[in-house]
Amino acid sequence: MPKSVWLLIIGMLVNVTGNSFLWPLTTIYMHDHLGKSLSLAGLVLMANAGAAVIGNLLGGALFDKFGGYRSIMAGIVFTLIALTGLTIWHSFLPFVVFYTIIGFSGGIVFPSMYAMVGTVWPEGGRKAFNAIYLAQNVGVALGPAMAGVLAAYSFDYIFTANLAMYVLFFFIALFGFKSMSISPNAHTSVFNEKKKIRKRAPLYALLIVSAGYFLCWVGYVQWQSTISAYTQEIGITLPQYSFLWTLNGILIVAGQPFIRPIMKKIEDNIKQQLIIGILIMIVSYIVVAFAQDFSMFIIAMAILTIGEMFVWPAVPALANQLAPKGREGFYQGIVNSVATGGRMVGPLLGGVMVDLYGMPALFALITALVSIAIITSLLYDRPLKREQAQAMQETPIL
Numbered sequence: 001m002p003k004s005v006w007l008l009i010i011g012m013l014v015n016v017t018g019n020s021f022l023w024p025l026t027t028i029y030m031h032d033h034l035g036k037s038l039s040l041a042g043l044v045l046m047a048n049a050g051a052a053v054i055g056n057l058l059g060g061a062l063f064d065k066f067g068g069y070r071s072i073m074a075g076i077v078f079t080l081i082a083l084t085g086l087t088i089w090h091s092f093l094p095f096v097v098f099y100t101i102i103g104f105s106g107g108i109v110f111p112s113m114y115a116m117v118g119t120v121w122p123e124g125g126r127k128a129f130n131a132i133y134l135a136q137n138v139g140v141a142l143g144p145a146m147a148g149v150l151a152a153y154s155f156d157y158i159f160t161a162n163l164a165m166y167v168l169f170f171f172i173a174l175f176g177f178k179s180m181s182i183s184p185n186a187h188t189s190v191f192n193e194k195k196k197i198r199k200r201a202p203l204y205a206l207l208i209v210s211a212g213y214f215l216c217w218v219g220y221v222q223w224q225s226t227i228s229a230y231t232q233e234i235g236i237t238l239p240q241y242s243f244l245w246t247l248n249g250i251l252i253v254a255g256q257p258f259i260r261p262i263m264k265k266i267e268d269n270i271k272q273q274l275i276i277g278i279l280i281m282i283v284s285y286i287v288v289a290f291a292q293d294f295s296m297f298i299i300a301m302a303i304l305t306i307g308e309m310f311v312w313p314a315v316p317a318l319a320n321q322l323a324p325k326g327r328e329g330f331y332q333g334i335v336n337s338v339a340t341g342g343r344m345v346g347p348l349l350g351g352v353m354v355d356l357y358g359m360p361a362l363f364a365l366i367t368a369l370v371s372i373a374i375i376t377s378l379l380y381d382r383p384l385k386r387e388q389a390q391a392m393q394e395t396p397i398l
Contacts, residue, residue: 004120005131007176011169012113012135018165019106020143020245021150021158026099027225027347028232028241029155034092038229042351044096045225048103049344053337055107060115060333062108064326068116069177071329075108076170083163090156107340111332118320119328120180126267126317133313134253141249148242201387202322206331209274209380210338212373213315216278217342218349219285219366220308223301225347226354226362227288236294244301251305259309270318274377277310282370289363 001009030041055075062071082101085094114132121128150157223244231241266272284304291297316335323331353362 001124001127001131002121004180005117005124005128007172007180008113008117008120009131009135011172011176012132013139014165014169014172015109015113016136016139017143018139018162018169020140021147021162021165025144025147025151025155025158025228025238025242027228028238030092030095031229032232033155034095036092037355038226038351039348039355040351041229042225042348044099045347046344047096047100049340049347051100051104052107052340053344055104056111056337056340057333059108060111060329060331060336063112063115063329063332068112068119068180068329069173071112072109072116072173072177073170075105075112076166076173078105078108080163080166080170083159083166087156087159087163090159103340107336111329111336114316114336115320115329115332116177116180118316118332126263126313129317129320130313134256137249137252139249141246141253144242144245148239151238151242201383202324204383205380206319206322206334208376208383209315209318210334212274212278212376212380213311213335214338214342215369215373215376216281216311217339218346219281219370220304221343221346222350222362222366223304224343226350226359230354230359231297234292236297240294244297247298247301248305251302252309255306255309259306270314270321271377271381273310273314275374277307277314278370278373278377280304280307281311282367283307285363285367285370289360289367 026045027038027041030036030044031038036044059071059075062074079102082098082105086098086102089095089098114129117124117128117132124131146161147158150161228241232238262276263273266276281304284300284307287303288297288300291300316332319331319335320328350362350366353365
């Protein structure tokens with residue numbers, strides 16, 4: 001991989017490690033330490049994610065207009081300001097305000113990182129996005145593991161550690177990202193541009209697959225919200241819950257050699273990657289629905305991890321393939337905002353469902369919603385095929 005990709009990987013690792021000190025424990029912090037209900041905690045997470053949706057779209061637009069360096073630095077600076085406030089003030093109202101700002105400013109960073117790796121290493125294809133995905137999940141493994149230890153002493157240490165990691169990210173971006181050039185030819189087409197495909201068709205295709213991506217995230221985020229609180233109720237300790245996310249990150253890295261033979265066979269078929277991954281994720285929700293001890297939660301997390309290894313890198317890779325030249329940031333902004341939208345709606349939906357009907361009803365609903373993502377994965381390329389057929393009909397026969 002090019003040096004620039006390694007710098008992006010290191011930056012993403014530090015960024016996500018810092019974020020991972022906080023987000024897995026946010027619901028537990030509000031519920032157990034601030035005395036708020038799961039529904040109210042869901043609203044706070046929804047505000048954070050809603051701000052991140054705006055940040056994602058803005059970050060993608062900023063990337064297309066000003067480049068990755070400026071957009072990433074803007075997001076980092078605003079996050080540092082909010083994290084400083086969060087480190088100083090810990091009561092409920094300041095927490096909500098600063099946590100919402102963190103959602104917005106952090107949202108600016110992620111689409112720019114994905115768009116940048118796709119443009120500085122266009123020949124990398126899915127490998128480029130998988131590298132960033134791996135960096136994210138190493139951060140997910142490190143952050144919660146350290147956060148669980150710190151939280152056992154005081155939640156205040158979590159806020160301080162998050163701030164320290166973002167200061168490190170600031171210097172990595174300041175000195176490492178500025179020199180990165182963006183290739184104007186960094187774009188590939190699903191149909192290799194053999195026939196003219198109108199600009200709306202790729203956007204429609206992305207929106208269709210993004211609908212399923214949204215539903216997958218609605219289910220996935222339950223592990224960070226309702227399931228995290230549920231584990232505390234049935235006697236699973238905070239360090240044990242944090243270990244589940246450490247396991248998630250370890251499996252994603254250690255499992256690469258095992259899924260690589262499968263990926264080689266379906267590397268050019270993103271539809272198959274999505275369907276296989278979604279089916280595996282559905283199995284994980286069925287398992288966790290019957291989990292009553294820590295070992296079953298480990299099994300469910302392991303299955304979920306295998307599923308996400310197929311799905312999560314595939315969607316930004318598809319967005320990069322579909323994006324017209326000069327619109328890579330915008331398309332990555334859509335993907336990231338959809339994922340963030342799932343993280344926004346999921347905790348509130350889960351909290352309300354659990355408060356009104358209990359955990360079994362939530363698991364049944366999530367299984368049904370994620371199943372719909374199989375349909376969107378099967379149908380997303382219909383607009384592309386339709387436009388391709390029309391273009392062939394309009395081509396004069398010589």
